[in-house]
Amino acid sequence: MPSYTVTVATGSQWFAGTDDYIYLSLVGSAGCSEKHLLDKPFYNDFERGAVDSYDVTVDEELGDIQLVKIEKRKYWLHDDWYLKYITLKTPFGDYIEFPCYRWIAGEGEIVLRDGRAKLACDDQIHILKQHRRKELETRQKQYRWMEWNPGFPLSIDAKCHKDLPRDIQFDSEKGVDFVLNYSKAIENLFINCFMHMFQSSWNDFADFEKIFVKISNTISERVMNHWQEDLMFGYQFLNGCNPVLIQRCTQLPEKLPVTMEMVECSLERQLTLQQEVEQGNIFIVDYELLDGIDANKTDPNTLQFLAAPICLLYKNLANKIVPIAIQLNQVPGDENPIFLPSDAKYDWLLAKIWVRSSDFHVHQTVTHLLRTHLVSEVFGIAMYRQLPAVHPIFKLLVAHVRFTIAINTKAREQLICEYGLFDKANATGGGGHVQMVQRAMQDLTYSSLCFPEAIKARGMDSAEDIPYYFYRDDGLLVWEAIKTFMAEVVGIYYKSDQVVAEDQELQNFVNDVYVYGMRGKKASASAQHAAVNFGQYDWCSWIPNAPPTMRAPPPTAKGMVTIEQIVATLPDRGRSCWHLGAVWALSQFQENELFLGMYPEEHFVERPVKEAMAQFRKNLDAVVRVIAERNKNKKLPYYYLSPDRIPNSVAI
Incomplete structure (x- = not known):
């Protein structure tokens, strides 16, 4: 009688093992085996991390093995099991791999295909077509769309983390509990002692050091020491937390009536302001998105305020970007003056602080939340709903949406929900952040998510004209490495555009992204998340450089600002502590983080794909070396887009 050697690998994460009964059946082209315990x-x-082998003897020839069926039946108590893979050595010496990398919960079963990636058109046998269809039918019941707020990209239909399908939950929920992490951060930062003085003001700038000095690091210390300087202010538009707003100014907007006389002392080339614009030396950052957004009113004892500034910047003779004019709201007028570097010291400083605060709000809500977290979730849900596990694009994408849906569900449960942690410290809490996402959706297009196109659209693509834009330089290197790898893998399975067009599963996936993510707008990635997330502590921990809220409205006249007024405008002690705990917690990598190019779950079994992965890692290593060499001896190194610091997915 034919005998097969079956090897079963159990996951190594917490609680992956099981004491339940495990049964296996083999389905071949000539018949199906009995169920074997x-x-x-x-x-x-089936202990955690175990690899167990069994000899399975069948009564008759099964032909080519097409499916492996695994059933789990309760032994004593409910006991989930994480199955990594099964391998099969046939009586004829063939070796077949069946990737799984899924949980089997309760008294459940999983039917696996071998690991070769197949398009729907490759499946001619009825049983394989049926398996493919049933898998998607099951997934579409598990992964349902939900509109969390009107106008948002749709998200997973789950009220809390435990409602999610088991396969996309975190291994340990404690590690991503925002409430727990905030508390832990505040405890680690030794700032509990300030919480009882929640609504009291700091005395002066030096007072902020009392909560800052305990966890100082190279970049954040430099920010603390140089935050008032125009060079540091300008540098952050290129390489800070939010390097995606600055654009070349091709025409001065009417709503910013700045004149040559105002900025003449800031210009270094003996040219008029208009000539500087024409030569490409003027840049602009416009926070129009914030105009009319409701400020946080969740705390009746503290008024909070927002502004919608316009900031004009100049590339000086040293090719550094510096601010030359700031208007704090959108409509010009006597009570909305244009602040200049030539103004009184504290007038100019407060104007810059307002810009930095506005930048913080746009960064958190649009650049970070919407354009990395929510967009990535859409791709993840669409993938699970429309691509079976045997599909090459599923195999290609699955590592890059790991835990993304879970972290977003946690955020909706604890962080950005009504009365959530976001409301505690942020002026856009209490609903303003929702309004911002709804507005920003109007500018969410496919091209704006494509790194080179987004850079070019802002006129920031020339390395010769705009040096020191490390976000652009490193991002393009990483983009090219990813694009080359993806194109190579896709080319293995899609031999022509016609094959792409005729792949109905792929078309359904793209349609889901368009309808539920882009919300059907006709105009309409993880590396970007690394660029805008992991620098939050570096650039935002020094409170005056990124105030999460302001407790007085923007100044309406010049010559009135004192340092006491600035300190009274900045966040109070309690909100500063909450903010510091937040940016610290959000800047930490996950335990056992998987970085770009790491694929420990082997969904692909084909040699050409494995070779492409190996080359991908080599290309990424080359990028790491380029960035490391560039950063040597830099007082402000830029490392957020170094591949060894880019997690595989949006998971924090």
């Missing part, structure tokens, strides 16, 4: 006498099978 996988059990070794006097041996504890």
